[in-house]
Amino acid sequence: MKFISSAGDYNVEQPGRLLMRAARIAPDLKWQMLGTIVVTFLATIVRLLGPLVVKGGIDNGIALGDKSAILTSAAVFMALLVVQYGAGAISQWSVALVGERYLVRLRSAVFAQMLKLDMGFFSRSKSGVLVSRMTSDVESLQEFASDGAVMALTNLLSVVGVAFALALVDWQMASAVFAVVAVLVAVSVVFQRQARRAYDQVRERIGRVLASLQEGITGVRVVQAFTQESAQASTFGRVNEKYFDANMAAARAISWYFPVVAFLRTVALVAALAIGARRVLDGTMTLGTLVAFLLYLDWFFQPIINLSNVYNLLQSALAALSKLFQLMDEPVVIADRPGAFDIPENAAGVVELVDVSFSYVPDVSVLTDISLKVDAGERVAIVGETGSGKSTIAKLIMRFYDPDSGLVLLDDVDLVNVTARSRADMLALVPQDGFLFAGTLRSNLRYADPTATDEAIWNVLRAMGIDDWVRSLPDGFETEVRERGGRFSAGERQLVALARAFLADPTVIVLDEATSNLDPETEIQVEGALRVLLAGRTSIVIAHRIRSAERADRVVMIDAGQVIAQGTHTELIESSHRYRELVEVWQRGTQ
Ligand SMILES: Nc1ncnc2c1ncn2[C@@H]1O[C@H](COP(=O)(O)OP(=O)(O)O)[C@@H](O)[C@H]1O
Ligand SMILES: [Mg+2]
Structure with missing residues (x-):
């Protein structure tokens, strides 16, 4: 069911345009946003320094039997942790602040627009669908603002940072890992397509569930008067079943993807260990380097998996945005025309x-x-x-x-x-x-x-x-x-x-x-x-x-x-x- 008449020229395929327009709703949040990115960037950099300190501790301390080097490394590592958690907390908090502030603006803008729409719009649309615009669509933006944005930012920075770090520590081992990651990315793309289709359906069907619910509640007296409770309930049951099917399709996609990811992670670990162990025995690599590499490796996969989750959140946020923008683009028929004027107060009233x-x-x-x-x-x-x-x-x-x-x-x-x-x-x-x-x-x-x-x-x-x-x-x-x-x-x-x-x-x-x-x-x-x-x-x-x-x-x-x-x-x-x-x-x- 297409409830909006105007051909929306914003769609999910043009995330750039969507985001540009989204930014225009609250231009004053720009600096807070920039601050958030800087803090998050700092937190990530500090985190990336950790394994290098561990490497120093192992190679200069443990391997050479130098106790003070071990202690220094431990102290530096602790200090880094404190800074990292501090910056992480600030980053989390400020992302939430910017996101929630933005949503307040957006909700007000959408609500104000709804009140200005002509009655024709309301007779064309089910109020349940409108309520779902305000609840489930705004909610998916909410989800993105509170979880997605932080994850996107930290994980993106982590993936890029860790990739650099891996290549820096040992580029040969890094190449082996990147090969496995290429497979992971391909698998993730397939998964995303599947999951997105499923989630689109979930979203569309929740709209119907809400519409049916709303109809039942507002019409409850009529339903009871005509003793149509069971008929109404069975209509709702059908909508509800379809909602279930859509959710299950999403669950199926998730249930094959994550085991495959876990398997690939093990493959990368085994490859790195095999190459690294040989090099350490050859004496062409220090033990500290191997440990640092393995630590980085573990930080590599999780962000990629997280990013694919974020991608989901981002897709639904973009879909929600495009629907909200279509609503905001509905012509406001009863709005004052340019040049509209007041009737004199002493008008006769013909x-x-x-x-x-x-x-x-x-x-x-x-x-x-x-x-x-x-x-x-x-x-x-x-x-x-x-x-x-x-x-x-x-x-x-x-x-x-x-x-x-x-x-x-x-x-x-x-x-x-x-x-x-x-x-x-x-x-x-x-x-x-x-x-x-x-x-x-x-x-x-x-x-x-x-x-x-x-x-x-x-x-x-x-x-x-x-x-x-x-x-x-x-x-x-x-x-x-x-x-x-x-x-x-x-x-x-x-x-x-x-x-x-x-x-x-x-x-x-x-x-x-x-x-x-x-x-x-x-x-x-x-x-x-x-x-x-x-x-x-x-x-x-x-x-x-x-x-x-x-x-x-x-x-x-x-x-x-x-x-x-x-x-x-x-x-x-x-x-x-x-x-x-x-x-x-x-x-x-x-x-
Ligand atoms: N929002 C609407 N959408 C579509 N048709 C409508 C709507 N409101 C009224 N109508 C139709 O317009 C006709 C005139 O309705 P209305 O002006 O309410 O009649 P009255 O007040 O004389 O009973 C009726 O056929 C009615 O079904
Ligand atoms: Mg009437």
Whole structure:
């Protein structure tokens, strides 16, 4: 499944470009990075000096029976160890610091981008896949930052350093070792290919597991209501099995590679011992040199194996980076255009749709050449069957989407030329399901206008007749609403969402069946409050009850994305049989 529409021009095959771009996210970390490399380099150099000191101790001390030379060598060796561990610790710590700082930036950048994407992006992508962008992709970068980067740096320096040291100590023996290493490298390349394919699958399938999990959790009420637990579980089971298969493929690759590596290591050791022992007996090599060589040899293989692990981490980090960059390259449709301006605060609030056509998915037209004008201060009810396009009109007025053709105007200004800030000041939408954020009731009420005073809030609550309800809550204003407002009923959430919208004091307000979850008694009470709260504002009320239609200055009836009738409630009862049918359905519903 390809969830991102733009052809990402960053891919794993171009690690250079990827890394360059990655560096641009946090250019200020450059010096810390350089410092880290220097410290790591020092730690490696110091470590490489160790076997040379041992060689001196053996050749000058043990072989010649010079006790003081042995002691000197031992002391120098100890000192080197202390420096090496000190530098190693600093290196480890600073790599982690740079890596984690970088990830903080990256996560913020990705999250900020997600919040700016147009709604179309979210309807194209599963939220589980998006969550996996933020979790598993960022996590593989995390893994690389915390382990991979240190390993890459130290091991790369070790391999190069040890290769030099080996050649320096004895180039003939070194040639034999390098021959074995050539085989090791070839084997490692084969292993990497296999492992990478497996890990790509693991990553892709974990995304599906997460998506399936997310769907099950968010839809759990529906699942239970239709007693589909076992069907849902078996869908999950299939995804889960595939994830297992991918992991096993990775395990297979690992299980042949490491024994082969161990074997090659023994071959190199045996070769070095065979050559070295003969040379020591010949007297063409000192015992100290042989020991130093063997010590270096042991430091040669492990870094190569480590590097091949790092290569894995690096590959998944690069893959993750390229996916994150694709996400960041998604066009931000609702972003302010260059030259976007603010609407004057005293704007009248005339809303107009001119020949608007819109489709969520290509070729499935939802609105067709619809034109509709709502005058300043007018209260218009939009009615129509479910799926006729009412909520879509509301979303276009809020500019959650741009129309495919036609214009959405606010006081004769095309909405695409208005800044988001100014739109948010002018327009408010109360959707069917009032969404509350984790936090207190007060913070939720003040969401649109953080400067709202308690007095202003109480005024709105009183106008809506819900001040007593708020006072009756255990902590009143400070009551925690919990994630998604879980502790309130749907109706209570709608009341809070309505109050929140009125507090923002918008010029234009769109209510999308915003009282549908209220019980009839509360609804009558809120309907009364709306008369006060909507006064002087342009209001577009998507209606689901006869009362809302009766109270409107004008009723606009939508069918299949087109206006089929408009006029006052009384006029439409007279003139439109479709409207009469709808009203009958409503009346039956409320009985
Ligand atoms: N995010 C979306 N992606 C694809 N199709 C959608 C989306 N939202 C709504 N639709 C479709 O658009 C049509 C109009 O939906 P909507 O405006 O919500 O209708 P109403 O509010 O009148 O019930 C419906 O056929 C619906 O299935
Ligand atoms: Mg709707």
